[in-house]
Amino acid sequence: MKAILQSLFEHKTLTREKAREVLLDIGRGNQNEHSVTAFMTVYLMRSITIDELLGFRDALLELCHPVDTGQADSIDIVGTGGDGKNTFNISTLACFIVAGAGQQVTKHGNYGASSVSGASNVMEQLGYKFKSDSGLLQRELADAGICFLHAPVFHPALKTVGPIRKNLAIRTFFNMLGPLVNPARPAYQLVGVSNLEMARIYNYVLQQEGRPFTIIHSLDGYDEISLTTETKVITQDGETVMSAEQLGKRTVNATDIEGGSTVEEAAAIFRRIISAEGTWSQDHHK
Numbered sequence: 001m002k003a004i005l006q007s008l009f010e011h012k013t014l015t016r017e018k019a020r021e022v023l024l025d026i027g028r029g030n031q032n033e034h035s036v037t038a039f040m041t042v043y044l045m046r047s048i049t050i051d052e053l054l055g056f057r058d059a060l061l062e063l064c065h066p067v068d069t070g071q072a073d074s075i076d077i078v079g080t081g082g083d084g085k086n087t088f089n090i091s092t093l094a095c096f097i098v099a100g101a102g103q104q105v106t107k108h109g110n111y112g113a114s115s116v117s118g119a120s121n122v123m124e125q126l127g128y129k130f131k132s133d134s135g136l137l138q139r140e141l142a143d144a145g146i147c148f149l150h151a152p153v154f155h156p157a158l159k160t161v162g163p164i165r166k167n168l169a170i171r172t173f174f175n176m177l178g179p180l181v182n183p184a185r186p187a188y189q190l191v192g193v194s195n196l197e198m199a200r201i202y203n204y205v206l207q208q209e210g211r212p213f214t215i216i217h218s219l220d221g222y223d224e225i226s227l228t229t230e231t232k233v234i235t236q237d238g239e240t241v242m243s244a245e246q247l248g249k250r251t252v253n254a255t256d257i258e259g260g261s262t263v264e265e266a267a268a269i270f271r272r273i274i275s276a277e278g279t280w281s282q283d284h285h286k
Contacts, residue, residue: 001022001025001031001035001039002035004018004022004039005035005038005039005042008039008042009042011046013049013051013052014049014051014052014055015051015055016051016052016054016055016058017055018055019051019052019053019054019055019056019058019059020055020056020058020059020062021055021059022039022055022059023055023056023059023060023157024059024062024063026039026157026160026161027059027060027063027155027156027157027160028063028156028157029156029160033163033164036160036161036164037164037168040161040164040165040168040172040173040174043172043173044170044171044172047197048173048176048201050201050204050205052173053173053176053177053180053201053205054205056173056177057177057180057181057205059157060155060157060158060177060181061181063155063156063157064154064155064181064183065132065153065154065155065156065183066183067132067134067137067149067154067183067184068134068138069106069134069137069138069141069147069184070134070138070141071104071106071138071141071184071186072187073104073187073188074103074104074105074106074141074184074186074187074188075098075103075104075105075106075186075187075188075189075190076105076106076107076108076179076182076184076186076188076189076190076191077091077094077095077098077105077107077190077191078091078107078108078109078119078178078179078182078190078191078192079091079191079192079193079194079223079224080171080175080176080178080179080191080192080193080194080198080223081112081113081115081118081171081175081178081194081223082113082115082170082171082172082175082194082223083171083194083221083222083223084171084194084221085221085222085226085254086115086116086258086259087222087224087226087257087258087259088257088258088259088260088266088269088270088273088282089117089118089119089122089259089266089269089270090224090257091119091192091224092107092109092119092122092123092270093270093273093274095107095146096146096274099144099145099146100145102145103145104141104145104146105145105146105147106137106141106146106147106149106182106184106186107119107146107147107148107149108149108151108178108179108181108182108183108184109123109148109149109150109151109178110150110151110152110158110162110178111152111162111166113162113165113166113168113169113170113171113172113174113175115259116259116260116261116262116263116265116266117259117260117262117263117266117267119148120148120150120151121263121266122263122266122267122270123148123150125263125264125266125267126267126270126271128148130148130150130153131153132153132154137149137184147184149182149183149184151178151181154183155181155183158174158178161174171194176198176201176202179191179202180205186211187211187212188211188212188213189206189211189212189213189214190213190214190216191206191213191214191215191216192215192216192217192222192223192224192225193215193216193217193223194217194221194222194223195217195221196217196232198217199215199217199232199234202215202234203215203234203239206236207236212235212236213235213236214233214234214235215232215233215234215235216231216232216233216234217231217232217234218230218231218232219231219232219241225247225248226244226252226254226257227244227247227248227250227251227252227257227281228244228251228252228253228254228257229244229251230242230243230244231243231244231247252281253281256279256281256282257281257282269282
């Protein structure tokens, strides 16, 4: 790792294969937390290259515990997080709405690293038990149209770096990896990103995969369709910019979509919205 860090500190980049090797080493627990922190910090100071992202993804998928949900036509709806906006759990709520409309959802999520409450935090607070058993997940899909895949259950590397990410408490390249390594390999992907550079990288990667996808980015920095301003929408067929009025009839204020200061508050907001007791702004964001 010392040689890798020295090379990166000299502003060099990793090949796809070298990136894969490094993350395999980290994922297998062969590096101490100080080396891993230094490695992650590099990507806080410069943009990740497409080859590096692909290599890291290759490593996570190689280490991944496989799962068979039996649903080839499912969708994942997920934001990369790290936008610093402290919204309520918009993507997770959207998953339940989509499932209720009849589209099966294999939701991949994790604890919040830079936010108060990530998808896994709120699901756990609401009483959901994380699991990896394919049969149980298939039953959830059959009964509810949605199952939840807690990332560290399937990805040893994410479990290894979890405490480091939480201590850093800011967006790292692992935020970018989450939507790319759903162990159920859903047929469709809706992903929210917090900046246009990330949108460009995702566009390239998802085009290569050949799966239908939509990338969304609110131009004021949300990794969601925020209705606070215009939203960039990118699909395999091209890109456009949509106004808040087009998407939700009117704009909203940032304070209208805040997510609370504790996991308990986030779960309470989740319950109100899913019970159709949310505000106009909250309801139109899900």
